[in-house]
Every structure is written in structure tokens, then in C-alpha cells.
Amino acid sequence: MTAAERQTHLESFDHVWSTIHERHFDASFGGLDWPAIRLEYRPRIATATNASEVRMIISKMIGRLELSHFGLIPADAIQAMNEAEAAENEADAAKNESASLGDAPPAKTDDSKPTIATSPDTPKKKRNLDGKGRPGFDLRVLDGRAIVTNVVPDGPADVAGVSLGWELISIDQRAIEPRIRTVAAAYAESSLRDHILRATVASRLHGDPGDEVDLTFVRENDLEERRVLELSPARGRYAKLGKIAEYVHVESKNVTPNVGYIGFNMFLGPALLQEFAAAVEQFRDEEAAGIIVDLRGNPGGIGFFANAMAGWFFEYGEHDVEDLQLGQMFNRDASRPLIFSINPRIDSYGGKLAVLIDSCSASTSEIMAGGLKDLGRARLFGTQTAGAALPSTIETLPNGDGFQFAIANYVSRGGDVLEGVGVAPNEMVELSRDGLLAGTDEVLRAAIQWIEQTETNRQ
């Protein structure tokens, strides 16, 4: 290690130590003498022989806090992700150059499924990944494989015959497995792994409406299927708040004559609250035995939307209002916590409430699910949530490593810290590829069974 490298590592150490010293949400550092810890660990950097050793020393120091969501992401993992992205960009550039030199344009069949390409070597222009075009399906990375978990009726994927349980193996003729493997390794110890894996793959499916995305799937019996989907405008209403903008769609339906279902992709936009309220009121008026709120894959949004929605499940006058809260957020500078209070409503919904969650349910989704569970109002089905109830941030250190840390702390109504841990379901139900191939959403099915069984017992 050269003197310059050592200096860079010392600066990285100092950055981590100072950040925690100045910004950690717990000014008492969990009872640790943080200045003394600096004196204990910093000299070890001076005698470390390589970057890996430095990382281990800093990680040990961070580990003394005994908190999740504080950690280092190795520079080589970040580099691998960037190199993969750079390689993709180069390949795109080469392909575009080839196309501009007069290669054949993409051909389409003119049958009932016009979006299925017949040319295997269709050149593609680089898509605007921030565009509002969507392929009409959702996915999860299950056991390292990107599996289709939802297909939007009449959307591009549906029209092209894409089905639940199909495994996506390439996007624009580029295998996605290496990227999944790299990201999975980088986030191996993070509760955010699945959340980031999904985003990593899904974000590459975006573009402007009308753009084409060339996808290869593996269906049942290991049969490969290639589809070129023409992206359609994102579903829902455009909602924007400050720097955040998204198309928010709400799905409300009866999954059985006696069970209502409400799903939405993000907590954003005033229309969402109105549509949610309307759906609850409708199921209430229909005297549905239960309502299922699907928060799977929901990354969160406006925090207090969770309070507003939760209020529909508590009757005014039947609860101690001061006690009715989803949880509390603690900021270092706050002498008092931020309370996620619930306003109970007159004519609320009093039936069974099931909430579906998974490892891609984050932030406000976790606040809502965790609070409703702790208050004993909802039963949760699915898998542990992402543990991203709070803003954590990732900074790049002088030596290239990433440093992730949470800047506040959220404690659910029952006293559980959610950050880096997530919310555990009451009933652990995992999606399986076999189940999806058979057309079954096992998590939804479990929730319906619980509601209907309870109703049967009641009768």
C-alpha cells in the first residue's frame, strides 16, 4: 500500500467516523464512547496492508453500533456494477452504429399478436429508462431468477402472451443473470437486496411509450420464448410531490363475492386517498367479510398516507385516540419523536383486514403494515419487508467504497425497529415459480382463506 493509498483510507475512515459522530440519529451512540472508538480503530488503518483489511477495520467499528443499515459496499462491487453498465452502453452504441449503416429494420408479424418480433437480430436504440412506457408486467427475483409475478390485463405483456411464472432471462438480447449475480453479491447482507434486485431488472424495462423492448423468457418445461413488447403508457394517474413523480394506479375488486381487494403501486397523489376511501366504503356497504390490502412491491411514498388509510379501519369513539398510532420516528435533532397518529373515522370498516407484504414492500408500506399488525387490526401475509422504513443514504468514500447509514430511526407501534429489519408477516407465505406457473398467487390465496375461514367459523 502506497503512502497515498493509506492516506485515502485514513480519510475514508475519518469520513465514516465523523458522519456517525455528527449525524447518527442516536446521539448517545447506544452508550458507546464514540471518540474513544476512533482512537481505538484509527491506528489500525495506519498498519493495514490492503483495502480489504481497511474495510474490515471500518466495518468492525461500524459494527460496534449493532445496527442494521450501517455498512460498507466494497468499491469492487460498485465497480463491477458500473462496468457491467458501461459494457451494456458500449454494446448499445455498437448496435446503433450497425443499425445506422443500413441493417434491416425490425420486422413484425401482422397477426393477432402484432408485438411479437420475428427478427432475432432487431437493432434497438437506447431507451429512455426514465420514460413512462411500461411493458405491462411485474417481476421478483426469486432464487436468483427474475420471475414474472403479475401481468397487467390487456397490457403489452398480456397481449404478447407472457404468463405468470415465466423467467425473464434477457433484455434486448443481453443476459440479466450476471447483473443479478453482481447486485445480489453486493447486497448479500442487506434486507434491501430483493428490493434493489427487482428495481435493477425492472428499471431496464422502461422507456418511452412506443419503444420496443426485446425480451427472452423461459416458460414451463424450459421452453424459451422471445417477445418484443411495445411499451405502453404507465397505468394510473400522474402524481407529483416535490422531487417525486410516479404514475399511481389503484386496483379495487372483489376477489371473491365476499372479499374485497385494494392494491396500489405507491403512496402518492391525493387521488389515491380518495380512491382508497371509496373502495373501503364500497366494501363496507357491501358488508364484505374482509378486505385485503396488497402492499407487495410498493416502495412507499408519503408517510402520513399510511395514517390516513389506517383510519378507515378504526371506529371513532372506540379507541383511545392518543394511543392510536402506527409508530414513531426519531431524528437526532428532534427532542420529540414524530408520531404517526391515526384519526379513527365514523362509519369505518369493521370486518377482517389482511395486508399482503413482501421483500419489496418498503418505507410507508412497512409503516402501515407494521402499525396495523402491532395494533392487532390486520393480519399480514407474505414475506419479511425490505426494512427501509426510513431514509438511509449511501455516500462514496474517498477510497471508492460505499458507506450506507440510516439518518433516523423508526419504531413501530409494538416497539420494533423496522430499519434494516423489516416487518415480519403473521403468516409467512412465499411466492413460488411453480405456483405462479399454475396461475396461483399463493399469498393472496392464503389471505382469502383466512378471511373466509374466519367468516365460516363466525357463522
Add this chain to the structure above:
Amino acid sequence: MKTDRTIRLDRKKADMRTLVLGAAIAVLVALPCTSFAQGDEKKPAPADPTPVEAVLAKFAAASGGPALKKIKSRSVEGTFEVVGQGISGKSKVVQRGTDMVTEMDTPFGKETHGVLGKVAWEMSSRGDRLKTPIEFEQIMRSLHLDMPLRFKSLYAKITHEGVVEFKGKKCAKLICTPPSIKLKDGTTKVVPDEVYFFGEESGLVHGMEMETESQMGKLKVLTTAADYRDVDGVMISFLSTQEVAAFGMTVKLITTKVEQNIELPETAFALPASIVKLIERDKEAADKKKDTPEKKAG
């Protein structure tokens, strides 16, 4: 220099952070900050005033004097903005005596806060609710259109903490201790001090710091008042900011229109039906409790 990947992750995190901040906007905007309009002293100034009396006398005189006695109603329109977050909206406050209704168009939908008689309430996308007694008292203190005449009587104790620098201006710092509140259950609740900064030169209120009671908990809010203008002989602040340091949030409020002593429709001061329902439900619960015989030992 950050890598693309890291920046992308940072952006996702930053997005989440923004959303947390959104929660406090309504609480802040709903604070009665528009009434840094001040008036006349009721009694002649004492020959040898204490430092507190001197500050309050100057404050009252600078605020417009006798004109304030003539103000019976007020309508204030304005805008609010969460600084640096790209979040903004409009607000309108109508006030008659101490009855007040604030309507806000927020990014989360329409929101209404009111104080009518002894009832303080809010209606929003979060649901409707009746405010707590301590919230009521905190709001009520600033609702008196003749507040300067009552300033001293609004607090149990006022102490002069000397002249300090406040936002670049020399100000007299007064610590004002509100009276405790007696709750329905017979217990007493201590209300936190409110700290006022009166400009040494202008005599006007330049800032106020208080711990605001809200449904979200206790928020320490620093309000700064500026851009005072004469409206019907009363000085009113047309620009104020509310800072919540704990959440790194600043809300800027700009007053665009003030009208006083105008005819305000009765309907503007009628309790909304959903609030009436809450009151009735509370009354039913109280009656039920009263009618239920207590189990006695033995």
C-alpha cells in the same frame, strides 16, 4: 466523485426522505402566524416601566395604536412553500373575533382547520378530528385581534432576557410562560414557554419560538416575521417562515391579500357536519359513561 450507480441509489433514498418531510406541512401552515398584527395599549404607559412593560408598550405603539381596536374581522389570503422541496399551496384564513377558519389547498388535497367558540378542529385527507385542549389554547392565544392589549394577560409570567441578535437584528428577548391548563379529568397540564423576539428598532415581533402541540407530536418551531405593511393602520407581516430544525424543514408563507372589517358570511363560521358528528359521538360516549354505574368494592 460518485459513481452513477451510487448516485442512482442516493436518488432513491433522497426520494424517500422527501416524503417524510411532507407530513409536517399542514401543522405548520395551520399555525396562526398571520396575526403578528398588533395594536394599542389599553392603559397609559406606567411612569417607570419594567423592561417587559417597556418592550410591550413599544410593540403596541409600533403596531398601529388605536387602529387595532377597530378591527373586528379579517380575511387573509396567501401561499405557502416548503423551501427546497418543490412543494407549495394556497391558504385562506377568515377570522371574526376569535373564531377562525383556515382553508388550504395542499398537494395532499384540501385541508381545513378551525376554531369556533370552544371547539378546535381539522378536516383533511388524514381524517377529521377535534384538537386537544392544549392545541386549542396555543392557537387561541394568537387569535385575539386585540392581542397587544391582552399580551400580558395571556401569560402567567413574562421575563426579559436582554437584547440578543436575532436573524441579524437586535431584539429584546422575552420568555413568556403560558398559564397551565386544567384538563377535564382534573389534572393540570403545563404549557411550554413561548419565546418572542421584539425588534429593538422597530418594536415589532421579528420572531417567535415555541413547542407546538400537534397530532404528530411536539414540534419545536421557529417563526420569523418580516415584510410588515400598514393595513388600515395596523402593521401586518406579509412574509413569515416557519423552521423545524429537527426535520430540516422550512415553510415560507407569503401573504398576498388582507382585508379587514369586511362582511363575512355566517356559513363561513358554521361547524362542518362531520365535526358536529364527532362532537355528538363524544357526547354520547360521555353520557354513556355517566349512565354506567360504577362498580363499587364490597
